[in-house]
Amino acid sequence: MLCFFAIVLLFTACRQNEPDSRIAEAVEAVRQELAPDRRVVWWQVEAVPHGKTVTLRGETSHPEAARLLAQKLEAAGYRVQDSLRLLPDSSVAGQVFGLVNLSVCNIRSRPKHSAELATQALLGTPLRVYQRQGDWWLVQTPDDYFGWLDADGFTPLTPEAFRQWQASPRL
Known part of the structure; x- marks a missing residue:
């Protein structure tokens, strides 16, 4: 028992x-x-x-x-x-917008070059920026897709700089 x-x-x-x-x-x-x-x-x-x-x-x-x-x-x-x-968090230091500066940039599912391709964006595409990890930035494209983009693929912008770009003349 x-x-x-x-x-x-x-x-x-x-x-x-x-x-x-x-x-x-x-x-x-x-x-x-x-x-x-x-x-x-x-x-x-x-x-x-x-x-x-x-x-x-x-x-x-x-x-x-x-x-x-x-x-x-x-x-x-x-x-x-x-x-x-x-998000966006403090790692982006107020640069919550961005513009793609390559003819085509690859946006990945994780912050590494070997990660699966989530989507692509063309030159001049505006982005929302949410987070930064080293040389990788978590971005959102105009069609709402999220992914990681390396720092060479775009130019991060403050809201004021982004508004200036929007107001500037285009060809």
């Missing part, structure tokens, strides 16, 4: 705590609502449970993500700690 209780205690103590499925469901529901196509909304969001507190980590380009996730998780009985970064 004592052996039976010892075995039961051993198995219950060694059981991994599985995250509450409500957390994963909330994250997936908000992702489906705000970012159904991962190519056109930057969504790198993770919800990490710590007891009844959930920490939101990662980054997104959607300004409503943290608020909607917090609402869903709080409705499920969790306290929410928001560590989610909204």
Whole structure:
């Protein structure tokens, strides 16, 4: 009998705590609502449970993500700690626009030359700039596709410089 209780205690103590499925469901529901196509909304969001507190980590380009996730998780009985970064972040130093300066530039799915090609952009294409990692910049094309572009493929611009370019005469 004592052996039976010892075995039961051993198995219950060694059981991994599985995250509450409500957390994963909330994250997936908000992702489906705000970012159904991962190519056109930057969504790198993770919800990490710590007891009844959930920490939101990662980054997104959607300004409503943290608020909607917090609402869903709080409705499920969790306290929410928001560590989610909204892009564009400070790594771009205010240069939130850019212009392609090559005849054709390759925009990659990850910040490396060997990564899959996400899309391409032509000379003069305006870009939205969201993040910088070394020589790679996370950009969004006018057709809303996100990807990583190396620093040689475009000229980063401040909003004022971009407005000046837009107002300048064209050939």
